[in-house]
Amino acid sequence: MEAKSDKGIILMNLGSPDSTAVPDVKRYLNEFLMDKRVIDYPYLFRLLLIKGIIVPRRAPKSAEAYQSIWWDEGSPLIVLTKQLQNAVQHDLAMPVEVSMRYGNPSQEEAFEKLLKQNPSLKEVILLPLYPHYAMSSYETAVEHAKAVHKKKGYAFKLNIVPPYYNEPDYINALAESMRPYVEQEYDHLLFSYHGVPERHIRKGDITGKHCMQVADCCHVDSPAHEFCYRHQVHITSELVAEKLKIPREKWSVTFQSRLGREEWLKPYTAATLEELPKKGVKRLLVACPAFVSDCLETLEEIAVEGKHSFISNGGDSFTMIPCMNVHPLWVQAVVKWMTALS
Missing domain, CATH: 3.40.50.1400 (Rossmann fold)
Structure with missing residues (x-):
């Protein structure tokens, strides 16, 4: 037009x-x-x-x-x-x-x-x-x-x-962009999000007493959730998994791209990719919903480095699901x- x-x-x-x-x-x-x-x-x-x-x-x-x-x-x-x-x-x-x-x-x-x-x-x-x-x-x-x-x-x-992060049209687009991959045979789906320091989560807590202080804080209602990255990525993952009918035991959330030595959100993607083959996960799918466009963090950190780590530790197949891009x-x-x- x-x-x-x-x-x-x-x-x-x-x-x-x-x-x-x-x-x-x-x-x-x-x-x-x-x-x-x-x-x-x-x-x-x-x-x-x-x-x-x-x-x-x-x-x-x-x-x-x-x-x-x-x-x-x-x-x-x-x-x-x-x-x-x-x-x-x-x-x-x-x-x-x-x-x-x-x-x-x-x-x-x-x-x-x-x-x-x-x-x-x-x-x-x-x-x-x-x-x-x-x-x-x-x-x-x-x-x-x-x-x-x-x-x-x-x-x-x-x-x-x-x-x-929880808007129905976004969830639908993300889920449908992933559907062709989860319809194939696989053992586990990893939602890998860009990490942030735990300190950032506490710093952004407008209540000053909820994030990473209350048990299962991401699922206990709080005004803090409006600005809480950790809460929001978990909600996105849960909504997508529900839409795709993926059993809870078949998916998990991790965080990548850690910089420095301080504590970042856990579990770390890098460590998880090394551990999963030892737990019997041989065919892995990885999605990166923090990004809507593929970039260095998906194409190199996950699709190249992450794949190498998973395969070298005993995995058989590794598939990075592309971002939504222009779906x-x-x-x-x-x-x-x-x-x-x-």
Whole structure:
């Protein structure tokens, strides 16, 4: 459809280096890891830790990892997000742009593209491509967009879509994207979510007395759940497993991508992949619902490193279920939400 509207849409994802060259990866990691909502240490300590130790050591290894999954068209995350943009745009009259929390295209660039199409723009609907609320993902994306909006003094209203971890259209799209895989023979399904420090969960508890303090806190009603990543990923997993009729003993939840030595959400994906074959799990499926688009954390950390770990410890078959990417039901869900907000 031709995009003519006084409203616009921005699909906001995490981001990626501009290339696999070490300087580009280093630039990206500095921006990402210096974010106070990702590593929430005091600024000077964070500066010394990130720019003095972590990034110089991590950048060359990360560059190699990116090289192993990079597509001819560029970063898979960027390419897939733009494919989602095109698919959604096809069914909407409102213009649709893409922004990244880190790297390019920037939030300001996305705002300016919408304004160029319509200088009389009245409202921008921002859809963070993070289904779950976490300080280091959804929150930092939203707060960054708000900060750019305020700094530039834009006249248009910014309308932000809340987390949709339990929204029926999202659950349906996620489940149906997984269905062809769970209809095959397998022993176990692992829901592997990006991890966060346990400290972040406690810090985000608006009650100050619930998260990781109450027994089975994720299933005891509390206002804290609105901002609790741990609660939300468990709910997503339970709803998807229920929709796919997967017995409770045949699936579990783990957390990947741990950084540093402090305690992160458990159980850890890496350790679980080593242990499962010893428990008789020989055919494994892994889904990564924290991401709607495949990226380094799915294509390399899970599909390559995770598979190697599982197989080398006695597993027979390992299948990473792709993210929703541009699955028709996911595109339909986004179009439905945007239409309802327009």
